[in-house]
Amino acid sequence: MNKTTFEFKAEIKQLLNILVHSLYTNKEIFLRELISNASDASDKLRFNQIKGMEIENSNLELEIKISADKKKNILRIRDFGIGMTVDEIIENIGTIAKSGTGEFLKILSESKENVSNLIGKFGVGFYSVFMVAEKVIVKSKSYKIGEKAVIWESDGLGSYTLSEMEDNFERGTEVEIFLKEEEKDFTEDYRLENIIKTHSNFISFPIKLGEKQINTVSALWREPKSSIKKEQYDEFFKSFTYDSEPPMEVIHTSVDAPIQFTSLLFIPKKNFDFFGYNRDNYGLDLYVRRVLIQHQNKELLPEYLSFVKGIVESEDIPLNISRETLQQNIIFNKISSSVTTTVLSHLMKMAKDRAEEYEVFWKEHGRVFTLGYGDYANQEKWLDLYRFNSSFNENEKQLTSFERYVARMKEGQKEIYYIFGQSREAVETAAQTEIFKKKGIEIIYLFDPLDEFAINSVRKYKEFEIKSVDQADLSKLEKFTDEKLDDKKTEELSKDEKLQLSSLFEKMKEILGDKVTAVKESKRLSDSPVVLLNPDDSISATMQKIMQISQNDKSIPKRIMEVNPDHILVRNLLKVYKANNNDPYISDVTNQLYQGALLLEGYLHDPHQLVKNINKMLEKSSSWYTQINSL
Ligand code: ADP
Numbered sequence: 001m002n003k004t005t006f007e008f009k010a011e012i013k014q015l016l017n018i019l020v021h022s023l024y025t026n027k028e029i030f031l032r033e034l035i036s037n038a039s040d041a042s043d044k045l046r047f048n049q050i051k052g053m054e055i056e057n058s059n060l061e062l063e064i065k066i067s068a069d070k071k072k073n074i075l076r077i078r079d080f081g082i083g084m085t086v087d088e089i090i091e092n093i094g095t096i097a098k099s100g101t102g103e104f105l106k107i108l109s110e111s112k113e114n115v116s117n118l119i120g121k122f123g124v125g126f127y128s129v130f131m132v133a134e135k136v137i138v139k140s141k142s143y144k145i146g147e148k149a150v151i152w153e154s155d156g157l158g159s160y161t162l163s164e165m166e167d168n169f170e171r172g173t174e175v176e177i178f179l180k181e182e183e184k185d186f187t188e189d190y191r192l193e194n195i196i197k198t199h200s201n202f203i204s205f206p207i208k209l210g211e212k213q214i215n216t217v218s219a220l221w222r223e224p225k226s227s228i229k230k231e232q233y234d235e236f237f238k239s240f241t242y243d244s245e246p247p248m249e250v251i252h253t254s255v256d257a258p259i260q261f262t263s264l265l266f267i268p269k270k271n272f273d274f275f276g277y278n279r280d281n282y283g284l285d286l287y288v289r290r291v292l293i294q295h296q297n298k299e300l301l302p303e304y305l306s307f308v309k310g311i312v313e314s315e316d317i318p319l320n321i322s323r324e325t326l327q328q329n330i331i332f333n334k335i336s337s338s339v340t341t342t343v344l345s346h347l348m349k350m351a352k353d354r355a356e357e358y359e360v361f362w363k364e365h366g367r368v369f370t371l372g373y374g375d376y377a378n379q380e381k382w383l384d385l386y387r388f389n390s391s392f393n394e395n396e397k398q399l400t401s402f403e404r405y406v407a408r409m410k411e412g413q414k415e416i417y418y419i420f421g422q423s424r425e426a427v428e429t430a431a432q433t434e435i436f437k438k439k440g441i442e443i444i445y446l447f448d449p450l451d452e453f454a455i456n457s458v459r460k461y462k463e464f465e466i467k468s469v470d471q472a473d474l475s476k477l478e479k480f481t482d483e484k485l486d487d488k489k490t491e492e493l494s495k496d497e498k499l500q501l502s503s504l505f506e507k508m509k510e511i512l513g514d515k516v517t518a519v520k521e522s523k524r525l526s527d528s529p530v531v532l533l534n535p536d537d538s539i540s541a542t543m544q545k546i547m548q549i550s551q552n553d554k555s556i557p558k559r560i561m562e563v564n565p566d567h568i569l570v571r572n573l574l575k576v577y578k579a580n581n582n583d584p585y586i587s588d589v590t591n592q593l594y595q596g597a598l599l600l601e602g603y604l605h606d607p608h609q610l611v612k613n614i615n616k617m618l619e620k621s622s623s624w625y626t627q628i629n630s631l
């Protein structure tokens with residue numbers, strides 16, 4: 001094979017362009033990325049070794065060698081890991097853009113986050129070398145018997161070349177960096193030593209600068225808890241996750257019976273949005289007797305705990321187990337449920353003893369945690385850990401829990417009520433909540449569709465059913481005395497008037513026609529004249545709306561219009577109706593009430609008619625106003 005030139009894919013070109021031309025601080029992290037790749041390659045080699053595979057140059061020591069040539073301004077990173085074949089080089093650092101590349105570019109353009117905190121998380125760490133290099137040569141030889149060594153060379157501008165190597169290069173990879181003139185000090189020992197100590201101290205293979213070993217090579221999780229200082233945990237966490245801040249929580253446990261395992265888990269201070277970018281960057285590293293069996297194993301913890309980072313190691317899992325059969329392994333499953341319990345118990349304790357810190361946790365990771373409503377085995381714990389805003393809170397930033405809601409419940413209250421809406425303001429002023437306010441009953445406020453899904457599917461907290469306010473059985477509220485007195489209490493209606501009122505409702509239904517399924521007297525209103533309700537009570541009105549949005553359905557659903565018989569406006573309308581049941585004013589008002597209610601629900605797609613109506617009414621009322629005041 002002669003020297004062949006290949007083009008990078010467009011996305012990689014774009015990435016390289018940014019890396020080469022932007023002036024980043026913290027460029028030193030390129031070394032962390034290359035060492036991390038060397039360490040991954042060594043881990044993989046060890047894994048293949050214990051599986052008994054045949055390996056090229058099997059006697060080579062697994063270490064990482066760093067050397068610098070001050071005169072030529074070259075830095076070399078050499079490992080003896082699995083290496084790469086030609087095809088693998090093309091696939092891994094060549095032509096094919098990894099799925100993370102696009103996401104990385106997007107988040108880089110949108111967030112203020114420093115590139116050094118992100119690059120390693122998106123599977124594009126290798127390219128960070130072009131922040132400091134004007135040329136890079138990668139020499140690599142696969143562990144597979146009989147593969148030829150390859151040379152990859154690029155200036156990071158748009159293409160790279162590949163060729164076979166003549167001399168006998170031993171298994172593994174060497175990255176040779178031709179430093180930019182201004183990055184000269186990356187050849188200085190003190191500088192390199194410092195960077196390795198800061199970013200790569202916990203790499204589990206010796207990192208040697210010349211003959212000197214720089215890192216400590218200790219498996220922190222295997223050391224006794226009592227001997228570990230907070231700084232060590234922090235440092236370990238940072239080098240493990242590439243985060244710039246120490247973790248929010250450290251959970252270090254060691255279990256001996258019935259199954260032996262050790263886990264060192266962290267909850268980071270920041271969530272790199274599980275829902276947006278980098279969705280697959282989660283999972284725990286699984287070690288068996290010091291060998292990394294799987295990086296980012298996704299079965300040790302359920303997805304809703306994916307904000308947890310860390311390591312689990314066990315002596316009891318068979319070393320030669322394949323990743324495919326891991327999930328069927330009884331011991332693995334026991335460890336996994338035990339790790340889950342460990343995390344949940346830690347959170348329970350945190351919620352109990354350090355409520356404020358727990359709220360900080362919730363605000364960062366609560367959204368992912370909410371996905372756990374389906375973990376039936378742990379549902380009780382999930383419910384206790386779930387947090388939300390409610391009418392009891394003074395503002396939308398405060399949080400409360402089911403436990404506290406229940407403690408505040410009215411005597412005899414058997415149900416928990418919630419409302420979903422776009423904002424605190426929207427739910428606070430929603431007509432559906434008026435009866436609850438009048439009776440002084442707390443309502444849970446949900447602002448995220450995910451929360452409504454979750455709450456809708458758990459349905460119960462202890463013996464209390466959880467109901468949406470528009471699905472609540474109002475007869476259950478009648479027994480509670482009013483806490484808030486009506487200031488504009490209207491007179492009782494006579495029997496006759498009641499009959500006329502129902503015929504007014506019939507008239508209103510006639511006016512609205514097919515737009516509503518019925519017009520009915522309401523028991524839930526005090527301040528508002530009307531409210532629209534979903535006739536199908538299997539699903540709340542807001543949920544219906546969300547489903548419509550997701551299906552791009554713009555139709556206006558048919559609702560029941562409930563009318564407040566005690567509202568001044570309704571009483572006046574009754575007078576008009578009594579005088580002339582065909583007065584066009586009735587139809588103007590009815591249509592206007594309907595449109596106003598639609599507007600509040602976010603269904604009014606065309607405001608023109610509404611504004612036209614309002615103007616018409618204002619015109620009338622201005623005439624009346626001038627007449628009354630003899631202007
Ligand atoms: P990541 O390490 O997150 O996969 P990188 O951009 O750092 O992303 O590396 C890309 C890929 O290139 C690695 O997944 C690996 O397959 C390959 N690679 C990089 N460096 C080495 C190395 N020293 N030895 C073997 N393979 C390597």
Ligand code: MG
Nearest residue numbers: 036037125126
């Ligand atoms: Mg990497």
